[in-house]
Amino acid sequence: MTTETKSKRFSFEFDVFSLITLAAVLYLAYSAHMTNMKNAEKLNGLLSKYEQTLDMAIANDKVTLARYQKNVKKAVQSLSPKERELMLALLEIEKSKERL
Structure with missing residues (x-):
């Protein structure tokens, strides 16, 4: 009796649908990130303006x-x-x- 040991290798198999799904997920994540960054910039600008108005009101x-x-x-x-x-x-x- 001989025993054979096969080493299993991890392999990836991509089909077109998986590739399109991955690309769509990456695009949506990037798009959401960019939208969040724009909103954060707007919020930061509003907070800065509010802080300046508050400082001026306190000073006056x-x-x-x-x-x-x-x-x-x-x-x-x-x-x-x-x-x-x-x-x-x-x-x-x-x-x-x-x-x-």
Whole structure:
């Protein structure tokens, strides 16, 4: 008696329908991704505009501005020294961006 061992190899078989289905799925995924990216850009623009409007409204209202500054000072005082240092560094970066 002889025993034969066959090594099974993994093979792919593509027919035309599978290839078309794969292409359609990839196209739909890409299309959905691009739509999501466009929507994210629009949302980011709206949020930026809202933030600017809110900042302007706070700056123009003396009572709200004073309350806002008081809350910011409280928040900064509650930070640890390392967190405060990091916050100040981030503010410096933001100020340098505005100058440009």
